[in-house]
Amino acid sequence: MTSPYTRWVDLADGELTVDNVEGILNNLTDDLWAAAACADRLVDDVLLQQKLLQLGLARTDSAYTRLERLLSSSSDQDSLEGKAPSLIEYFKEVEGDALLCRVRVVLLGRLDRLNTYVEVCKAAPEEETEKGSEQNEDEDEEWDDDPWGEGSTKAVLVSKLPPPFSLSEFLSSDLLHSACLLAVNQWFNGLGVVFSRHGSTLWPFRFTILDLIPGHTSPTDYHTLLPSRDPEMDIEIRPHFEGLRRERDWSESSDIQSALNAASIPIWHSGNSTSSHSSIDLKSGGELSSWYHQRVDFIVSSTGMIDSALTLVQHAVSQGIGGLDELGEELSLLSRLVYDSPRGKDIPEEEDWTLDRWLSMDPPAVVRAYLAHSAPPTVSNDISRLVMPYLFVLESRAERSGKSDPSLPTRLLYDYILSAPLNIAVSIFEASKPTLPFSQRLIKHDDDMVRLALACLYGNESLDQWPTMSNIFECLPVWEVTSGDEDAADTTVASLGTFVTPTTARPSCTPSDLLVFFKPLPMSSLSRALDFLDIHLESGEILARWCVPAPLRWFLQSNNDPAEQRAWANRMARRAGNKHDQLDTLQDWEWLLEDMLKLSAKADNKLGGAFCLLSRDEVLRIYLSGLLSTGRFDIARNLLQSRKSRLTLDGEAVESICLSCSREFYDNASSGNYKFGEMKLAYDCLGVPPPSDRLEKEKEFIEATSRLTSFNIMSRPGIPISPIEIRLTKDRLTLVSQVLSSNSDAYKHIEVILDLVRKLGFKDDIVAEVKALAMIADTALQAEDFSRSYETSQRMVDLVLNLRASSMGMDDPQIREASDVCWIACFQLGRQTEFEDMDKKLCLLGRAVEICPADKLHDVLTAWRRLENQDIGVREERLTKRHGGAVDSGDNRKRAATALLNLPESAASTLQERLKSFHMPSPPLLNTPDAAALASRTFKSVAASFPFSRGRSRFSQESGSDRSRSGSRRPGNGQDVSAQASRVFSQGIGWLIGAEEGL
Structure with a gap:
């Protein structure tokens, strides 16, 4: 049969029950072994653990009995006191009883501790769970069903x-570990139980425990x-602790413990030691204040819960x-900011407010933080309940x-109002109206209110x-100011314009x-400033x-700047017509006019x-001008013609404005076609006022522009000329030249070109018409259309002769300029070899002789001499063939002169007079190229701005010329060129004036 000692050792902790504990331990005869066995076992079952402890304590009672009997003392515990020397000897001799005393203390x-644990469990917090969740069937459960709950099908388990x-x-x-x-x-209730029962042990470690909360x-929750x-x-x-038991056990007496220690009886290990640093001494008031400061910092920094720190x-x-008074003030103010100030809906997360951040803020920043998310309807109330208490605290601290x-x-409130948006400021001004009771007004004084506004x-x-802004103005007080103060007030307000x-x-x-x-500023200036403000708000x-x-x-x-x-x-x-709701009606424009006149x-x-x-x-x-710039010319005409309209301008002013607007449209036009776009607006704008010469001239210029652009002339290679470039062209005849040079058939439409010249601003300008005809003739010449070039030259000659006949003399620069253009054009065509009509060429050279200035007559006659020799040779050859014999050269010269002078009577008479009075100077061609080259240079000097020529490489200038391609003259037959030219020219002149043949 197994002994009870073996059975106990072999019995696992999980197999322990109250019955087998009693059955085994009660059969053990060794009290020390039984008590030690009870102390050696620790289980989580309260009843079982309690039974073990009670059995163990019961087995230690025998030691007290023996101690009492041995020392012949009373059964009272007090009888053991004062017997320490005897106890020491006893414990040394009977070590088993000494160990039983040690075990009893542990038990x-x-x-x-077991009783404390039971009380801690009773003070445990409750937990609510829904019915159906997993629960321990052995736990005590209490179901709270709400029979009155609407639609409630769930029960709540409180455990x-x-x-x-x-x-x-x-x-x-x-x-201490358990308390922590x-x-x-x-x-906290359980911790309070532990403190009340084991306070003497735990109180020295109170701050260590509190810091772990x-x-x-x-x-x-833990204020106690x-x-x-x-x-x-x-x-x-120092708080009062209840303690564990009313009376101390005999084994815990000081005599017993001293005797055990003196007898060197080993202490039974209980695992109840404390190792943390303790604070036995009582803290001073300053140390307690410092600890609370640290606790507040910990709460705010770790959680941001200002309300907990304030509590x-x-x-x-x-x-x-x-x-802690100032700290309490700061926390109270900060808690208002965190919990009472309005929160913005658009903020995804709450702002992280800490005590350090709060303390680092200056007062204006605090005021702005209080009202950062205030809305206009609530800002005045927010100032009253949040900002004003803070400002009063600041004032109290300053005192x-x-x-x-x-x-x-007041200063801090005013600073916020000045920096606040207008929709916030208007609410503050409405809460400060002079009609409100003084105690309710945020801005107390009327003059401050006006200055702030x-x-x-x-x-x-x-x-x-x-x-x-108008609502703010309506909140301001009304003051009466005497008229004598207006000048000074106006001066002050005028200086305000410079200030801003x-x-x-x-x-x-x-x-x-x-x-x-x-x-x-005094009251009078402020009142006058309000008058200005009223006008400015209406104007705005x-x-x-x-x-x-x-x-x-x-x-x-x-206010003093008319230009602005x-x-x-x-x-x-101008911008009124560009509104998103376009001004389309006459009434809209009348409204605009009314407002402009009101301003x-x-x-x-x-x-x-x-x-x-x-x-x-x-x-x-x-x-x-603004109305016309929108292109609403119909509305402009209606306003100008209506008797009830307030648009009362004289005709000349209307005409000037229309011209200016038309030119603005013209200058901004991207295309010259006046059938659409800005150019059409420029043309139609001229139809608003009654017709006039200025308007007609401008219309013709627009038509000319449209025609010019239709010819596709270029300002630069590949870039068509723009209307603004046409207007800015200094000499607009160059535009006609570009038309002729860039369009091969343009010269054939003489009337079209002349009409273009007139519409370009040269109407009734004979000189411009002559120049245009010269350009046409030159272009025809380059195209080898000699017949059209001759007809154009004749028309040009007629214009010049009529102009000269109508003038008193040749001193007029315009007549001189027209004459130069004319004779050069005739000279150019008359000397062309490819032009085979000798009579027309002689006629043209005759016209050139008639019109050219005296210093150019030698050059023209030189060309004529060359042409005359050609004509004489042709005539002699033709007569020789007709008569079969030689023909007298003198007669041929006579006939040539007759052909030359076969001009209109007036022209012939003029030519004879010029030849008779002609005194031959030193020939200008002696040291220069031939007459053709000189004529070309002269033509270019007169009409340098006309790019007539497109190049004449298709035909030569002179058939009898000795020039090379480079334009230089080569000597012929070894003779001196200058001397030969002089002799030929002298003979020709002498023959023309009737000199003898021998000359």
């Missing part, structure tokens, strides 16, 4: 949470554990902890520090908040700068209505609107 301590440690762990581990686990897991836990202060002693109050401080103050500043709250409005750059004008030192004028300007609304808004300060800057007002009036008149008028108080420096006539001109 008593575990029994105390106790298990402790953060098992019974065996609690019995074997360090008590309770603190970390927020088992999570920062997010509300201090109200927090330290307090004795205000009289300025020291920490902790409030509790500390209630417990007499000093030095406590001996630096009183009564204006501090003026600074906010004139310092704002808004272009679309005119109703809001940007400079290098101050690029922009802020509302704060303006408040500095308005602050010293009008400008905004027509899509040309200006900031309010612009009205101050332009004129520029804005032009913008208004130029002055009220009874001598104050004017945005265009007060412009006269009515100037405004009407600007208006009409």
Whole structure:
């Protein structure tokens, strides 16, 4: 049969029950072994563990009996006191009883822990779970069903949470460790039980335990554990602990423990030691305050829960902890910001507010933070409940520090108003109306209210908040000012315009700068400034209505600047037609005119609107110009012709404006075709006023432009000429030259070209017509259309002769210029070898002799001499064939002269007179190329701006010329060229004037 000792050793902890514990241990005869066996076993079952401890304690009772009997003492525990020497000897002799005393102490301590564990479990927090979740069938459960719940089909199970440690762990581990686990897991009731039963052991470690409480836990949950202060002693109050048992066991008496220690009886290990640093001494008031500061910093920095930190401080103050008043103020103000200030819906996450961040902010930043997300409907209330308490705290602190500043709250509030958006500012002004009770007004004083409003409005750059600005104006007080103060007030307001004008030192004028300007102004100046503000707000609304808004300060800057007002009036008149709702009706334009005239008028108080420096006539001109710039010519005609219209301008002014607008359309046109686009607008604009010579001339120029562009002339290679380039061309005849040079058949349409010349601005200009005919003739010559070139030259000659006949003399520069062009054109055609009609060529050279100046006559006659020799040779050959014999050369010369002089009577007479009076100077051709080259250079000098020629490489200039391709003259037969030219020329002249043959 197995012994009970073996059975106990072989029995596992999981197999222990109350029955087998009693059955085995009661059969053991060795008390020490049985007591030690009970101390050696730790289980998590409360009843089983309790049974083990009770059995173990019962087996130690025999030691007390023996001690009492041996020492012949009473059965009372007190009889053992005072017997320490005897006990020491006894424990040395009877070591088993000494060990039983040690085991008894351990069992008593575990029994105390067991009872504490039971109380901790009773104080455990509750947990709610839905019915159906997994539950331990052995747990006590309490179901709370709500029979009145609407549609509720679920029941809630309320159960106790298990402790953060098992019974065996609690019995074997360090008590401080268990207390820390309770603190970390927020088992504050259980922690209170442990402190009340084991306070003497744990109290030295109170701050270690408190520091482990999570920062997010509300201090109200553990306020009973927090330290307090004795205000009289300025020291920490030590709490009273209940203890474990009313009476101490005999084994725990000091005599027994001293005797055991003296007898060197080993201590039974219980696992209940503490190793952390303890604080036995009571803390002073300053140390407690410092600990609360650290705890607040930990809560705020780790969780951001300002309300928990504030609750902790409030509790500390209630417990007499000093030095926390200012910290409480800061936390109270910060909690208002975090929990009471409005939150923006568009903010995805709450702002991370810490105490350090709060303490680093200056007062203006705090005010802005309080109202950062305030809406117009609530901002006044937010200022009253959030900002004003903060400002009063600042004022109180300043007084406590001996630096009183009564204006501090007002100054900070005003700074915020100056920096606030207008929609926020208007709510503040509405909450400060003079009609409200003084105590309810945010801005208490009327003059401050006016200064703030003026600074906010004139310092704002808004272009679309005119109703809001008007609402601010409606909140302001009304003052009566005597007329004698108006001049000084107007001067002050005028200087304000200079003040708000940007400079290098101050690029922009802020509302704060303006408040500095308005602050010293008297009531009269402020009242006058309000009159200006009223006019400016009305003007601003009008400008905004027509899509040309200006900031309010612009009205101050332009108050004495007519150029700026004129520029804005032009913008208004022109941009009004570019609104998203186009002005299509006559009524819309009449409304615009009415508003522009309203802005130029002055009220009874001598104050004017945005265009007060412009006269009515100037405004009407600007208006009409803007109307015409939109292309609504039908509306312009209706307004000008209507008797009821306010657009009253004289005809000359209307004509000038239409011309100016037409030229503007012209200059902006990308195409010259006047059938569409800006060019059509330019043409149609001239039809608004009654017809006149100026308008007709401008129309013709537009038609000429359209015709020019139809010829596809280029300003640069590949780039068609633009209308603006046509207008800016200094000599517009060059445009005709480009038409002729770039279009091969253009010269055939003489009337078209001449009509183009007239419409280009040369109507009734004979010189321009002559030049145009010269260009046509030259172009025909280059095209080898000699017949058309001859006809054009004849027409040109007729014009020149008529012009000369109608003039008193040749001193007129225009006549001289026309004559030069004419004779050169005739000379050029008359000397062309390819032109085979000798009579026409002689006629042309005769005309050249008739028209050319005296210093050029030698050159023309030289060419004629060459042509005459050719003609004589042809005639002699023809006569020889006809008569069969020689022909007298003198007669041929006579006939040639007759042919030369076969001109109209007037021309022949003129030629004879010129030849008779002609005195031959030194021949100009002696040291120059031939006459043809000289004529070419002369033509170019007269009409240098006309690019007539397209090159003459298709035919030679002179058939009898000795020039090479390079234009140089070669000597012939070894003779001197100059001498030969002189003799030939002298003979020709002598023959023409009737000299003898021998000459």
